Amino acid sequence: MTCIHDDPEVFATTALAGFASVYARNVRLVTGGVLRSTATPEGKVAVVVGGGSGHYPAFAGFVGPGMADAAVAGDVFASPSAHSVAHVTRLAHRGGGILLGFGKYAGDVMNFGLAAERLQSEGIDVRILPVTDDVASGPADKPELRRGVAGDLVVFKIVGAAAEAGLKLDDVERIGIKANARTVTFGVAFTGCTLPGAKQPLFTVPAQRMGIGLGIHGEPGISEDNVLPAKELAALLVNKLLAERPANCSRVAVVLNGLGCTKYEELFVLWVGIEAVLKQAGLTLVQPEVGEFVTSLDMAGCSLTITWLDEELEKFWCAPADTPVLRRGAIIPTEPAAPISEAPQEVTSFPAATAASQANGKCIAGLIAEIADVMRTAENDLGRIDALAGDGDHGMGMTRGSAAAAEAARKAVAAGAGAASVLAAAGDAWADRAGGTSGALWGLALRTWSTVFSDQRDVTPADVAKGAQASLDAVKRLGRAKIGDKTLVDAFEPFVVTLGEQIGKGVALSAAWNEAARVSTTAAELTAQLTPKLGRARSHTARSLGHPDAGAVSLAMCARTVGAILNLS
Numbered sequence: 001m002t003c004i005h006d007d008p009e010v011f012a013t014t015a016l017a018g019f020a021s022v023y024a025r026n027v028r029l030v031t032g033g034v035l036r037s038t039a040t041p042e043g044k045v046a047v048v049v050g051g052g053s054g055h056y057p058a059f060a061g062f063v064g065p066g067m068a069d070a071a072v073a074g075d076v077f078a079s080p081s082a083h084s085v086a087h088v089t090r091l092a093h094r095g096g097g098i099l100l101g102f103g104k105y106a107g108d109v110m111n112f113g114l115a116a117e118r119l120q121s122e123g124i125d126v127r128i129l130p131v132t133d134d135v136a137s138g139p140a141d142k143p144e145l146r147r148g149v150a151g152d153l154v155v156f157k158i159v160g161a162a163a164e165a166g167l168k169l170d171d172v173e174r175i176g177i178k179a180n181a182r183t184v185t186f187g188v189a190f191t192g193c194t195l196p197g198a199k200q201p202l203f204t205v206p207a208q209r210m211g212i213g214l215g216i217h218g219e220p221g222i223s224e225d226n227v228l229p230a231k232e233l234a235a236l237l238v239n240k241l242l243a244e245r246p247a248n249c250s251r252v253a254v255v256l257n258g259l260g261c262t263k264y265e266e267l268f269v270l271w272v273g274i275e276a277v278l279k280q281a282g283l284t285l286v287q288p289e290v291g292e293f294v295t296s297l298d299m300a301g302c303s304l305t306i307t308w309l310d311e312e313l314e315k316f317w318c319a320p321a322d323t324p325v326l327r328r329g330a331i332i333p334t335e336p337a338a339p340i341s342e343a344p345q346e347v348t349s350f351p352a353a354t355a356a357s358q359a360n361g362k363c364i365a366g367l368i369a370e371i372a373d374v375m376r377t378a379e380n381d382l383g384r385i386d387a388l389a390g391d392g393d394h395g396m397g398m399t400r401g402s403a404a405a406a407e408a409a410r411k412a413v414a415a416g417a418g419a420a421s422v423l424a425a426a427g428d429a430w431a432d433r434a435g436g437t438s439g440a441l442w443g444l445a446l447r448t449w450s451t452v453f454s455d456q457r458d459v460t461p462a463d464v465a466k467g468a469q470a471s472l473d474a475v476k477r478l479g480r481a482k483i484g485d486k487t488l489v490d491a492f493e494p495f496v497v498t499l500g501e502q503i504g505k506g507v508a509l510s511a512a513w514n515e516a517a518r519v520s521t522t523a524a525e526l527t528a529q530l531t532p533k534l535g536r537a538r539s540h541t542a543r544s545l546g547h548p549d550a551g552a553v554s555l556a557m558c559a560r561t562v563g564a565i566l567n568l569s
Contacts, residue, residue: 002297008197009400012053012075019060023324026064031342032084033072034060035091038334040069045163045172046092049101049156050085051108052077052436054193055216057325058152058294065332066321067160068101069094075400076195076297077217077393078436079107081443083428085115089126091340097125097169099176101156103148104130105217107437110478114440125169129176131155133185133305136213136222140244143181149216150257150294151183154307154317157326161319164332179313186240187303188233189214189221189259193296195392198383202392216259216296217393234273237304242281246308253317254278254288255305260295262302267291274304287318293325348411350425353418353455360459361422363569365409367562368426372402374561375554386550394438394550401434401442418455423447437479438551441488444478445471461512465496465503472496485533486544488551495520495559510566517559524552 005011020029027034033050040046049059050072059071070092074080079102089098100116102108109130116126132143133151159176167175189211192201203219205211210228211221228236256274258267267290278285286309294303309317320329353361375382375398382395408429412422424447431443452467453459472492481487498519502512527549 002194002196002198005196008195011196012073015053015056016060016073019056019324023061026322026324027060027071028337030088030091030340032080033070033088034063035070035088035337035340036063036065037337038065039337040094042094043096044069044094045096045099045167045169046070046089046094047099047101047156047160047163047172048072048085048089048092049152050074050080050088050112051102051105052079052217054297055294057292061325062153062156062160062323064321064323065334066164066319066329067157067323067326069160069163074107074435075393075397078397078434078439079105079111081432081435081439082111082114082118083432084435085112086118087342089115089119089124091342093124096163097127099127099129099159099163099169099172101129101131101152101159101176103152103216104132104144105147105437106479107435107440110437110440111435114478127169127173129155129159129173129180131180131183133180133183134213134215135184135186135240135244137215147215149185149187150255150303150305151180151185151307153255153257153289153293153326154183154253154305155179157321158307158313158316161316161321164319165316175312175316178310179307182246182308182310182313183305184241184244184307185303185305186237187214187257187259187301188212188237189299189301190227191261191298191300193260193299195297195396202387210301214296214299214301216294230269231273234270235277238274238277238281241304241306245281249308249310250282251284251286251309251314252278253305253307253309253314254285255293256288256290257294257303257305258292259299259301259303260292261298261300264291267302270302286314287328289326348415350412350415350417350421351455353416353421354457356458357418357420357453357455358413358416360419360453361409361417362413364419364422364426365406365413367565368402368409369406370565371558371561372399372406374557375399375402378554378557382550382554385547385553388544388547393436394554397434397436397438398442398554401430401439404433405430405446418453419459420450420453420455423450423453438488438554441475441479441551444474448474461503461509464509464513465500468496468499481533484530486527486530486549486552487532488549488555490527490530490549491520491524491552491555491559494523495555510563510569513559513566514563517556517563520559521556524548524556527552 131148132146134147138145192203213222379395386394405426427446449467499516
């Protein structure tokens with residue numbers, strides 16, 4: 001259990017502040033993450049890494065000379081928002097372009113991808129590098145299906161060293177792609193992990209059993225087996241990875257990674273067996289690492305990472321680095337970085353609006369406030385549904401996102417904003433606070449919906465239906481989900497289609513919305529019969545079958561909440 005905290009809602013930000021204070025020699029705290037506290041030359045490629053919190057020392061511990069220039073930190077197990085990624089990246093940019101590195105999870109792909117598009121539109125050359133080392137989450141011939149786990153350390157170390165050596169962005173990207181393609185990881189867990197403030201772990205492992213092929217976000221393993229003696233466990237981990245050994249490769253970088261609650265002494269015992277099996281396979285171990293590098297809160301377990309080195313990769317793996325988690329080689333000379341000034345993040349002024357649009361904005365703010373209340377009440381239930389085959393953070397993300405949206409909408413109304421501006425402010429706040437997949441999708445949905453509204457005129461039922469369709473199109477485009485994939489789209493699309501049909505027939509908005517909410521609720525319940533095709537749950541189809549999708553359930557819940565308020569108006 002995660003025992004030490006004050007308010008669980010600020011656990012991640014408080015931990016990051018404490019880390020930055022302790023490691024002020026290496027990093028300095030900025031909104032949404034950390035930057036190097038040492039100067040970097042103009043024209044250097046900036047390597048910016050990141051992901052959810054709860055994985056310390058990933059990702060902030062990777063920042064320093066010879067490795068990353070900055071790290072973006074989301075909430076616990078939730079991707080940072082696109083806004084946070086873009087903000088930290090702008091601060092790290094030195095004119096040589098940006099390489100964004102992250103483990104391949106749906107929320108990270110969405111948010112880092114959106115940030116990259118935003119930065120590219122500003123004239124910054126940005127490349128993205130999703131790490132895909134987890135052999136348990138996809139076959140060797142479909143590496144794009146694999147998650148990023150402890151291989152992050154090796155890949156980011158290699159690209160960081162390449163950037164430190166002054167290579168151009170094209171070469172840093174090429175080396176990163178090669179390092180990722182030649183990195184594989186496999187892990188086991190003996191216990192689950194518990195989110196700050198939660199009373200139960202996200203999953204449990206029976207006594208004397210171990211989960212095999214786990215993720216790092218509280219997802220259970222893809223299978224279970226009896227706990228093995230150290231030598232047998234070593235053979236299991238190594239042999240799984242040796243199956244993907246390239247031809248003519250004899251030199252490897254090796255990382256034995258503890259997942260958060262496994263003693264170093266246990267890892268050292270296991271290392272004896274791992275080293276023996278690797279050497280028996282004719283491999284030369286190059287600067288191996290044993291310790292905690294990519295963790296999962298208080299999970300007990302470990303993972304083994306192997307990178308098949310060539311001359312170029314070995315050079316950068318062995319190059320000097322000076323970060324909180326990894327120090328090696330000659331000291332890299334540094335000097336303090338120049339002070340930075342962060343622009344205010346909160347929008348406080350809005351376009352002029354008519355009285356009718358202001359009234360609509362006030363109504364929208366009231367609806368979002370009610371949604372936030374309902375999400376707060378449903379947080380544990382949504383988390384429980386999500387934990388059956390995912391990471392269990394959906395309820396937390398919906399609660400925090402909707403609360404931030406409600407507060408932003410309230411402030412926008414107080415500032416005299418109209419309907420479009422109120423809904424846009426709510427969407428941006430939802431995305432920024434929730435992070436993760438749901439934050440990206442809900443933020444995009446509300447922001448897109450707002451573009452159909454106006455601050456200069458009354459909102460019509462036709463506007464509502466048109467905005468809903470635009471939102472659905474945007475969500476499907478970003479998330480690449482379709483009906484049957486077991487996502488929120490399974491509830492959203494029936495809602496939008498029904499709403500449009502009802503409005504087209506001249507049905508009053510309140511009746512049309514409630515009919516659409518009814519259809520959406522039925523569709524959400526029917527997702528229990530589906531198996532997931534996307535996201536973290538994709539690796540746990542058997543566990544998911546028979547249970548509805550948490551994203552579809554929460555969307556239908558929000559639709560019913562709005563419908564109930566419209567009935568009273």
